Amino acid sequence: MSRLIKKGLYGKIKIEEWRDEILSEKEILHSSAPLPSVRRLPLYLTVLEEFEREGREWISTTDFSEVLFLKPIQVRKDLAHTGIIGKPKKGFKVDELIATINNFLGWNNLTDAFIVGAGALGSALLGYTGFQHHGLNIVAAFDVSPLVIGKIIHGKKVLPLEQLQDLGQRMKVRLGIITVPSEGAQNAADKLIEAGISGIWNFSPVKLHVPPNVVVQREDLSSGLAVLSVKLGRFD
Amino acid sequence: MSRLIKKGLYGKIKIEEWRDEILSEKEILHSSAPLPSVRRLPLYLTVLEEFEREGREWISTTDFSEVLFLKPIQVRKDLAHTGIIGKPKKGFKVDELIATINNFLGWNNLTDAFIVGAGALGSALLGYTGFQHHGLNIVAAFDVSPLVIGKIIHGKKVLPLEQLQDLGQRMKVRLGIITVPSEGAQNAADKLIEAGISGIWNFSPVKLHVPPNVVVQREDLSSGLAVLSVKLGRFD
DNA sequence: TATTTAAGGGTAAATTTTTATCTATACCCA
DNA sequence: TGGGTATAGATAAAAATTTACCCTTAAATA
Structure with missing residues (x-):
């Protein structure tokens, strides 16, 4: 069954391509586990x-x-x-x-990852050593702001965003973590995709538009807060 | 139907009270919305x-x-x-x-919140201005480490954990955000509960034990990472 | 060694969530 | 002013997820 999605316009982002279907998360998962x-x-x-x-x-x-x-x-x-x-x-x-x-x-072998956005959240993730335990190896951080480029955060140097594509391709990095503000999120995703990434962990509250061979996981603090809010509401 | 849960022992944490039932998230929600x-x-x-x-x-x-x-x-x-x-x-x-x-x-009026744990993640949350938009007003941060107590982070002073109970009761703070390492999470929760909090946003990867009138929302980075890992696995 | 019991495994039922279908409504345009 | 159409709303069907039930297995115990 084909559920065609029309071209659209979202803010300044034009959706150029047609997508045949809206795949459910489950369909993307392609694993028998719910x-x-x-x-x-x-x-x-x-x-x-x-x-x-x-x-x-x-x-x-x-x-x-x-x-x-x-x-x-x-x-x-x-x-x-x-x-x-x-x-x-x-x-x-x-x-x-x-x-x-x-x-x-797949947490028994490490996957290399880039972080885009070396602000507060990006720095916090850079500093979290537990990811090694979860198969995640953050190898570099990128930013556009001259204020943070060149800084060393938790032992990792913050590089200018322009270097992402080249480095990503050479290092064959598979995963990108987006911790930039909403406005920059789609751009960050585009850069990661150009670099040949196959998965994105997206901490911005934006729905990213990506080709079908790239998987996106939205880590949405506001979703969690929404659930908490509704639960709390009951006690008002 | 009564599904009784026995007392148990989890690490050093003794579960003292019996709980009548294991409530599903939906049951806690008490809202018709899925x-x-x-x-x-x-x-x-x-x-x-x-x-x-x-x-x-x-x-x-x-x-x-x-x-x-x-x-x-x-x-x-x-x-x-x-x-x-x-x-x-x-x-x-x-x-x-x-x-x-x-x-x-319930995001049209502000709920006051405390943050327990002024490390990397706690600081990042302190600095995120968007929460005001989501009905959340972080009023103070607490920590046990002398290294951070007294510091000003994003305009908010980090206070010693001992002051939490007193301040929480006086200010009638309803929400606690836990951003301490796993080992300290249950202790942080206990302190928040003593302070009369009614909801906890838990960023540690620990299942907290709380009285039935306190709601907990686990914001679990590893859950998101697990989903991403399984999705990525498909392309190996 | 037989008996009791605390698990796990498989299948089926119940529930919840998502998706489809159909109907009614209001806008647009000829 | 009337017909076509996009879209909301209601109801029904399908799919996914959770829960229950029954059976089997292996350890503990008498």
Whole structure:
């Protein structure tokens, strides 16, 4: 079934190409695991790592359930999608489950990434060492502002945006992280795409227009805030 | 149906109280709008504000659809949850729709918030002026580290954590934002709860244990990264 | 060694969310 | 002024996700 989308005009950005279909997130995912399950997997990892630190060998869905306030059945279902198989009366082997989830997420080998936008948020992400743990290796930061270009932030030099394309192609960087203000977001995306990136982690509140072979993940603080606001509203 | 959750032990945190039920996010929401719809509402707001700047009076679901690559029917459904009613052949009045969505989210009046954790991420959030736009007014930051206590970050002084309870009660602050490392997250939550907070925006990758009258929204970077990783995996 | 029990696994049902279809309305233009 | 059309609204269908149920397995225990 073809759902054609017309050309459009969004602000100053002209949408030049026709897109055959609006793909749902699930269709982009192309994985049998439901999106909400994928989102929960990192949660299980944090519990698993806690168990590992405590030297515990086994973990059961009820263990997860008690800690995370999730229903045991849901935990079992989520874990099943990674292909792990458990043992009655015991549960899952902690180390094996960690490896299986990390493998499912591709977090056992590092993907190089660029950050575009070395402002407050960009700097914060540069400084977050935990990403290494999640398969993410931030190799450089870019900005347009002469005020930050040349600065060293958390040991990484901020480069001028013009160098992005060349460096990206030479280093075969696969991922771009956009932490610029809304106005610059589409431009940042265009530059990343020219550099041959295949995935974008977008922290700006803008829907980016990208070719179909580039995947975009919007990390939207305002979405989270919206949910919190509606939840809070109930107690007014 | 009562789904009893047993007491448990998570790391050093003992879960003291029994909880009658595991409530789903939807149950906590207590709003007829589906959670994914609520998440999309801020997206519509950004488009609406763009239209407003351009001086356009009307906006239709097809306008949204073309810009956001969402299906028109979904847009209509999402907007319907806010109670707005549109006009055939025209769509919705831009200013009216902005007001309706903001009202639905409670973003037309400010909620005071504390930030606990004045590290990289906390500082970034302190510096983000856009929150005012989303009904959020960050009034103070707290930390335990003598290295940052007393510092002025984006015009706000970082206070010692011990002052949180007293200040929170006196100022009747409703919201707490947790941007401390995992180890300190539960402690930060406990302090906020003692201060009489009713909602927590949790940026740590930890499931917080809170009384039932406190709502928690986890803003989980690793969830987003997990989805992106799985999407990217498809192109390997 | 038999019995009890706390898990996991698979299938099916229920629920929630998304998408489609149909109808009515109001604008536009001849 | 009347017909065509774009778009909202309502209702129904489909798809995705969550939850329940039953069965099996393996460990613990008597």
